[in-house]
Amino acid sequence: MTQRRDFLKTLLAAGALALVPIKAFAAIWNAPAFQSIKLQEAMAAMQISNVSLSSDIQIIAPDKAENGAVVQIEVTSRILNTESIAIFVENNPTALIANFEFSEGAEGFVVTRIKMAETSDVIAVIRSGNRYFSAKKRVEVLENGCG
């Protein structure tokens, strides 16, 4: 009887332990990805691989940005079951700008304003299931906005 109780206690404790890291994990900032200088390193730190280009992703951004400190970027994904949108600027001091994870009826769409150090491709990577899709848009930057 005691043995069974101990076993149950262990099971409950293990269950509680297993739940904590999962919840905590979701809220942990991905430092290796954000500190990566190069695009490929940042993508690797986010476990992004086998990315295919997709015309179902639309990036709206200016062709020319006078001031790189504020560049408005709009990303729309028409890919079914878009779970996340990551935004990268290849030529910035660190390539990863942001990653947005959607759930519970949030659509695969985001508008935000970003800093750009110099003329670069802006790259959006969408995750759907375990597949990755991307699109890019060239933005010519006239004044460094990364200070």
Next chain:
Amino acid sequence: MAENMRMRAQLKGDTTEVKVLMTHPMETGRRKNDFGDFIPANFIQLVSAILNGKQVLEAQWGTGISKNPYLTFHLRGAKVGDIVRVNWTDNQGKTGSGEIAVSTA
């Protein structure tokens, strides 16, 4: 905490457009002050949006988001009067939040 965030949530058809403007310096840590000293990094790292108590969006940000961050996202299934809440946490552990009821356009 309303002073560090401005929000609007408008139902248009069956989509609710949520616009958020946060007040934050978003310092990269690479900028120097007038004395040549680096200004410490100070930027929002985590942002979450919650509709009626359920998380709908979770974002991780780096230093590449502009000062006084701006964000628009779209929600399906929200009704007029539903509450959209947005929380942020920065790299120095400070937090901010705001909430708004969904209205018609």
